[in-house]
Amino acid sequence: xxxxxxxxxxxxxxxxxxxxxxxxxxxxxxxxxxxxxxxxxxxxxxxxxxxxxxxxxxxxxxxxxxxxxxxxxxxxxxxxxxxxxxxxxxxxxxxxxxxxxxxxxxxxxxxxxxxxxxxxxx
Amino acid sequence: xxxxxxxxxxxxxxxxxxxxxxxxxxxxxxxxxxxxxxxxxxxxxxxxxxxxxxxxxxxxxxxxxxxxxxxxxxxxxxxxxxxxxxxxxxxxxxxxxxxxxxxxxxxxxxxxxxxxxxxxxxxxxxxxxxxxxxxxxxxxxxxxxxxxxxxxxxxxxxxxxxxxxxxxxxxxxxxxxxxxxxxxxxxxxxxxxxxxxxxxxxxxxxxxxxxxxxxxxxxxxx
Numbered sequence: 001x002x003x004x005x006x007x008x009x010x011x012x013x014x015x016x017x018x019x020x021x022x023x024x025x026x027x028x029x030x031x032x033x034x035x036x037x038x039x040x041x042x043x044x045x046x047x048x049x050x051x052x053x054x055x056x057x058x059x060x061x062x063x064x065x066x067x068x069x070x071x072x073x074x075x076x077x078x079x080x081x082x083x084x085x086x087x088x089x090x091x092x093x094x095x096x097x098x099x100x101x102x103x104x105x106x107x108x109x110x111x112x113x114x115x116x117x118x119x120x121x122x
Numbered sequence: 123x124x125x126x127x128x129x130x131x132x133x134x135x136x137x138x139x140x141x142x143x144x145x146x147x148x149x150x151x152x153x154x155x156x157x158x159x160x161x162x163x164x165x166x167x168x169x170x171x172x173x174x175x176x177x178x179x180x181x182x183x184x185x186x187x188x189x190x191x192x193x194x195x196x197x198x199x200x201x202x203x204x205x206x207x208x209x210x211x212x213x214x215x216x217x218x219x220x221x222x223x224x225x226x227x228x229x230x231x232x233x234x235x236x237x238x239x240x241x242x243x244x245x246x247x248x249x250x251x252x253x254x255x256x257x258x259x260x261x262x263x264x265x266x267x268x269x270x271x272x273x274x275x276x277x278x279x280x281x282x283x284x285x286x287x288x289x290x291x292x293x294x295x296x297x298x299x300x301x302x303x304x305x306x307x308x309x310x311x312x313x314x315x316x317x318x319x320x321x322x323x324x325x326x327x328x329x330x331x332x333x334x335x336x337x338x339x340x341x342x343x344x
Contacts, residue, residue, distance in 0.1 A: 002213075002214055002215055002245075002246035002249065002250075005213075005217075006132055006133070006249075009132050009133060009134075009135065009136075010132055012135075013128065013130055013132070013134065014128070017126055017128055018126075021124075021126065024124070027123055031132065035274075036274060036275045036278050036279070037248075037249060037275065038245050038246065038248035038249050038275035038276070039249065069274075069278075071307070087271045087274060087304070087307055087308065088307060089303045089304065089306075089307050090303075090307070097306055097307070097310050098307060098310070099310060100278055100307070100308055100309070100310070103278075104279075106131060106132045106133060106249060107129065107130065107131055107132060108128045108129075108130050108131075108132055109127075109128060109129060110125060110126060110127050110128055110129075111125070111126050111128055112123050112124065112125045112126075113123065113124055113126070114123055114124070115124055118123075118124075
């Protein structure tokens, strides 16, 4: 259950970004999570809600962009028919060992915020 | 509303601490392993067998991560190697900042190989770089043969998978070939070793791997 730690780090990164631009209230944080990052997106969102609940960013949303890992065959190219959570032992076409690519994303991509004073101005 | 491109790793503070550690281990020419497995799969027992096998040949040390008790560090200190216990107090993984803090507070002396034994957990430690040269995943035969595909992250990230308690193979349903196929699918270039600390099976291979990797690191850094 390290999602709480990750949620705290996401919020810290967002706060640092907003404060460096003069301050404001976080509206949406968008993160990329890979299939091999050992993170459960649903739990990450629950943890996020707990992290932001008490502060000035209460209600800020966390959007999770999910990035599956790809198993590719060096001979046949990408293997596309893998279902989520199912791993292939060998290439179904030629029986060769597959390569695993991607899926280790664990990034804050972008955020949206309302700058201090912006709401009063509009 | 203003939109900002952030493009930053979520664990950037941990990554920065891991970079500091990696530089420190490069300077001290120490090979560092991050051992990850479920609780009770035999991480400390493998280390005990390793210490016995390499006694007098390599200077070994350990950092032990546990939620509570100094028991693991005590077991290794009893064999004469420096060991420091990090008590995480409930946290499910070690963070690079904890390892850095531990090494600043407790100098383990000059080491050839440092083992960082993570908190027993096949999931959470996967995401945290501790400045190690490589991760080692342990899987005991009593845990069942389906684990690599059920916990793909750690078996994809571990350069070496060590199957432990192989002396129990006659008593459990654990098809080694199936485990080999799963690990190979997740980490095609990885190494899989089959060991038993009880009979000594595979301990020689494991120690040879450590010596080879240490020599390779030192040759690359020379």
